Amino acid sequence: MQSRSYSTRTVKESELKREWFIVDAEGKTLGRMTSKIASVLRGKHKPTFTPNADCGDFVIVINSAKVRMTGKKMTDRFLVRYTGYPGGQRHATPKEIIEKNANKLIEHSVKGMLPKSPLGNQMFRKLFVYEGAEHPHLAQKPKQLI
Numbered sequence: 001m002q003s004r005s006y007s008t009r010t011v012k013e014s015e016l017k018r019e020w021f022i023v024d025a026e027g028k029t030l031g032r033m034t035s036k037i038a039s040v041l042r043g044k045h046k047p048t049f050t051p052n053a054d055c056g057d058f059v060i061v062i063n064s065a066k067v068r069m070t071g072k073k074m075t076d077r078f079l080v081r082y083t084g085y086p087g088g089q090r091h092a093t094p095k096e097i098i099e100k101n102a103n104k105l106i107e108h109s110v111k112g113m114l115p116k117s118p119l120g121n122q123m124f125r126k127l128f129v130y131e132g133a134e135h136p137h138l139a140q141k142p143k144q145l146i
Contacts, residue, residue: 011048011055019057020137021145026066028146030109036146038113041123054122060137061129065102069094079108103129
């Protein structure tokens with residue numbers, strides 16, 4: 001009997017080596033940047049990617065207030081949230097969201113690209129977004145991502 005040359009290998013938590021990456025959002029397009037971030041949070045950039053396990057890395061985003069969107073999306077697009085009460089749908093443009101809390105726009109975009117499950121929530125917790133250029137994760141020695 002011959003042995004199989006290819007077999008699905010599941011990565012264990014003890015075998016994982018998590019890295020830290022930093023992204024400077026200044027002048028970057030929102031969608032292109034956040035899709036790359038979501039891919040790194042999931043671990044799809046690694047050869048040991050396992051869809052049912054959290055094998056992704058940590059991502060730090062700085063200068064979130066200086067992210068850009070192409071065309072008139074900053075003023076014409078609406079992001080919808082729901083308060084939980086009847087008639088509680090709230091609409092806001094990306095420009096309004098950046099004025100209130102610039103981190104929310106990037107977090108909302110990345111969260112929409114992750115799995116909608118407890119596993120996705122665990123992946124989302126490895127994202128750190130900061131409005132300015134300073135961050136408290138210098139000890140982790142993050143590498144440049146984009």
